[in-house]
Amino acid sequence: MVSTILLAVPVLGILALIFMFIKSAGVSKLDPGNELMQRIGKNIADGAMAFLKAEYKVLAIFVVCVAAILGLSAALDSSEGTHWMISVSFIIGAICSALAGFIGMNVATKANIRTTQAARTSLGKALGVAFDGGAVMGLGVVGLGLLGLGLLFFLFSNQFGMGTEEEVLKVLSVLTGFSFGASSIALFARVGGGIYTKAADVGADLVGKVEAGIPEDHPLNPATIADNVGDNVGDVAGMGADLFESYVGSIIGTMVIGAGYMTITGFAGGEFSGLGAVLLPLVIAGIGIVASIIGTFFVRVKEGGDPQKALNTGELIAAVLFLAGTAGAVYTMIPAEYAVEGIGYTRWGVLYAIILGLAGGLGIGYITEYYTGTGTKPVQGIVDQSLTGAATNLIAGLAVGMRSTAYPIIVLCIAIMGSYYFAGLYGIGIAAVGMLANTGIQLAIDAYGPICDNAGGIAEMAGLPKEVRERTDQLDAVGNTTAAIGKGFAIGSAALTALVLFAAFMTTAQITTIDIANPYVTAGLFLGAMLPFLFSAFSMEAVGRAANDMIQEVRRQFNDIPELKAALEVMRREGHDTSKYSAADLATFNAADGKADYEKCVEISTQASIREMVMPGLIAVITPVVVGFAGGAEMLGGLLAGVTSAGVMMAIFQSNAGGAWDNAKKMFEEGASVQGTIYHKGSEPHKAAVVGDTVGDPFKDTSGPSLNILLKLMAVVSLVIAPFLV
Numbered sequence: 001m002v003s004t005i006l007l008a009v010p011v012l013g014i015l016a017l018i019f020m021f022i023k024s025a026g027v028s029k030l031d032p033g034n035e036l037m038q039r040i041g042k043n044i045a046d047g048a049m050a051f052l053k054a055e056y057k058v059l060a061i062f063v064v065c066v067a068a069i070l071g072l073s074a075a076l077d078s079s080e081g082t083h084w085m086i087s088v089s090f091i092i093g094a095i096c097s098a099l100a101g102f103i104g105m106n107v108a109t110k111a112n113i114r115t116t117q118a119a120r121t122s123l124g125k126a127l128g129v130a131f132d133g134g135a136v137m138g139l140g141v142v143g144l145g146l147l148g149l150g151l152l153f154f155l156f157s158n159q160f161g162m163g164t165e166e167e168v169l170k171v172l173s174v175l176t177g178f179s180f181g182a183s184s185i186a187l188f189a190r191v192g193g194g195i196y197t198k199a200a201d202v203g204a205d206l207v208g209k210v211e212a213g214i215p216e217d218h219p220l221n222p223a224t225i226a227d228n229v230g231d232n233v234g235d236v237a238g239m240g241a242d243l244f245e246s247y248v249g250s251i252i253g254t255m256v257i258g259a260g261y262m263t264i265t266g267f268a269g270g271e272f273s274g275l276g277a278v279l280l281p282l283v284i285a286g287i288g289i290v291a292s293i294i295g296t297f298f299v300r301v302k303e304g305g306d307p308q309k310a311l312n313t314g315e316l317i318a319a320v321l322f323l324a325g326t327a328g329a330v331y332t333m334i335p336a337e338y339a340v341e342g343i344g345y346t347r348w349g350v351l352y353a354i355i356l357g358l359a360g361g362l363g364i365g366y367i368t369e370y371y372t373g374t375g376t377k378p379v380q381g382i383v384d385q386s387l388t389g390a391a392t393n394l395i396a397g398l399a400v401g402m403r404s405t406a407y408p409i410i411v412l413c414i415a416i417m418g419s420y421y422f423a424g425l426y427g428i429g430i431a432a433v434g435m436l437a438n439t440g441i442q443l444a445i446d447a448y449g450p451i452c453d454n455a456g457g458i459a460e461m462a463g464l465p466k467e468v469r470e471r472t473d474q475l476d477a478v479g480n481t482t483a484a485i486g487k488g489f490a491i492g493s494a495a496l497t498a499l500v501l502f503a504a505f506m507t508t509a510q511i512t513t514i515d516i517a518n519p520y521v522t523a524g525l526f527l528g529a530m531l532p533f534l535f536s537a538f539s540m541e542a543v544g545r546a547a548n549d550m551i552q553e554v555r556r557q558f559n560d561i562p563e564l565k566a567a568l569e570v571m572r573r574e575g576h577d578t579s580k581y582s583a584a585d586l587a588t589f590n591a592a593d594g595k596a597d598y599e600k601c602v603e604i605s606t607q608a609s610i611r612e613m614v615m616p617g618l619i620a621v622i623t624p625v626v627v628g629f630a631g632g633a634e635m636l637g638g639l640l641a642g643v644t645s646a647g648v649m650m651a652i653f654q655s656n657a658g659g660a661w662d663n664a665k666k667m668f669e670e671g672a673s674v675q676g677t678i679y680h681k682g683s684e685p686h687k688a689a690v691v692g693d694t695v696g697d698p699f700k701d702t703s704g705p706s707l708n709i710l711l712k713l714m715a716v717v718s719l720v721i722a723p724f725l726v
Contacts, residue, residue: 008286009282010151013142016289030129031118037116045106051192051609058614083170085156093181095181104447124302142285146286148178149251173508182241190708191542192613193237196234197702198697214571225598254500258276261274266335267335284329288439297314307475311448322358326354331347354430360435360492364492381400384674416499448475449483449486450483452476453479487704494651494709497712502715511634528639531619531714532650535619539703542613545612566591623639624714624717628725629725640714644711662693
């Protein structure tokens with residue numbers, strides 16, 4: 001039975017990749033639209049690939065250097081807990097994470113123009129194209145993750161054996177390199193992508209929308225291509241790398257905890273050779289892949305239907321199938337009753353923990369939607385405060401972000417305590433796996449959002465009929481909801497994954513308790529709690545510097561390119577409706593077509609993101625190494641406790657504050673009611689809301705999401721070096 005599972009796991013990963021390639025080929029065959037649409041799409045695709053190539057060149061050097069250090073350190077270590085092949089795991093993990101981002105970015109930049117073209121005839125067809133593009137990202141992440149883990153686990157288990165707990169822990173110790181590689185790429189993808197997208201977004205907003213008075217997606221705006229590239233860089237490749245890391249980290253961490261169950265009565269011996277608790281996370285992940293693939297077939301909507309309902313139907317069916325399959329796996333692989341350190345548990349307690357994890361992720365997501373969704377009470381409060389200017393808008397947004405930490409943390413605490421009650425530390429781990437097992441369809445729904453956002457931008461730039469933009473806006477509105485839920489889901493999964501890796505670190509480092517009365521532990525706790533603030537400061541300052549470069553460039557083009565300057569004068573005088581332009585106005589306006597230097601703005605965002613991502617990345621990698629070897633394993637445990645607790649709070653606060661500011665601005669653009677008066681785009685309250693949104697952009701798209709990876713990466717690094725601290 002063990003050999004069957006070891007072979008089946010990578011096969012299921014291959015199944016996900018096959019289905020991914022089928023979806024990708026299907027998207028590529030669709031009509032890409034007229035020549036102008038194709039030119040716009042090519043500019044976005046070229047900009048996205050230029051960023052990835054530049055980023056991966058830098059990361060290749062980092063990966064080679066770290067792999068060499070890992071291999072050499074393991075080879076020189078006299079203990080039996082490490083092996084030089086951890087460097088191989090690290091390289092493969094990094095490659096898989098980078099490849100997942102590349103595949104997702106490639107298909108997303110194909111799906112955007114095809115979604116726009118499909119929206120010319122049907123809402124349902126446009127939804128199908130956008131979701132299929134997102135499904136490529138989702139299935140690529142889980143397919144590469146499970147294939148990489150499954151193959152390496154099979155190879156290492158054959159080399160080191162799995163007859164004893166010590167042998168299994170050695171196999172898993174080498175396998176942690178895979179998670180480390182994935183985490184490293186994820187951090188740089190999130191930080192670099194966040195800096196890229198916000199530099200472009202701030203430039204497009206402040207100079208284009210506020211100063212020049214044109215829409216951010218207008219073809220006259222030089223930053224518009226870079227802005228659309230940024231949607232893919234941050235919300236497709238960045239989110240994909242984030243969840244890839246959580247997916248892999250939760251599985252490995254739970255397997256490490258499960259290794260301690262090999263000698264427990266009920267697990268020992270039998271058809272799984274004591275490995276039931278070790279193999280269950282892999283089996284659950286495989287079931288999640290099958291459930292996600294089936295769920296994608298139910299995401300369909302007719303003209304005039306509700307896209308949100310279609311997405312919810314697919315996700316609900318996938319969840320039901322997953323729970324049914326998981327119940328069977330738990331019944332087969334976990335004994336009816338067993339005891340850990342004198343505490344009795346049952347197999348159904350493991351299933352309850354999985355359900356709690358799944359429910360906790362969804363709960364945090366929907367709470368996030370309440371605090372950030374258009375028209376909700378918290379966002380309406382920010383709209384109301386915008387009437388008296390930018391200062392009160394900012395105060396209201398900060399308050400919403402701070403208040404929004406309460407309910408998600410309560411949900412998280414319930415999930416942690418409940419899963420621990422039902423199945424001990426293993427319950428917390430398996431809850432994290434349960435939360436992430438359906439990542440295939442969850443990420444498909446999340447990646448659907450930026451594709452729809454791009455589709456709307458392309459419709460605007462290509463001058464397509466009004467009804468096309470209305471359809472893409474309808475899809476994009478649903479995408480805003482899925483993005484909010486996705487970010488909440490990512491934060492919840494990051495918290496549980498970090499906790500699982502923390503528990504795995506304690507197991508590997510042979511620590512049973514961490515005493516906060518120990519001054520070294522207390523010092524580590526404070527250092528850890530400080531790091532999310534320092535990390536956020538570096539990433540926020542990076543966005544500020546990069547955005548300044550972009551603002552100067554957009555202003556330069558508006559002032560120095562005569563055709564752009566003349567067209568802007570026409571727009572300021574006559575408005576945006578070209579149907580009312582005189583022949584001379586149209587001639588002036590048409591002369592500006594293609595004069596904006598999009599490539600220069602893309603280049604600025606790319607160079608800034610690559611330059612600025614280095615320092616935050618080094619903080620995450622170096623800090624646990626220094627603290628671990630200087631202060632010992634317990635001080636490192638204190639560091640992890642501090643960074644996890646403070647990091648989760650900061651991530652929720654920043655993501656939700658930024659999301660609320662963003663939707664408050666959008667409410668004004670659609671016509672917002674404040675004290676009985678309707679205020680529209682261009683009004684003073686709208687300008688105040690734009691300032692709030694500009695402040696919130698790096699909150700929700702750079703520093704907030706990057707904190708998820710900071711706390712997971714530090715936990716993974718600690719787990720990798722744990723054998724050296726024993």
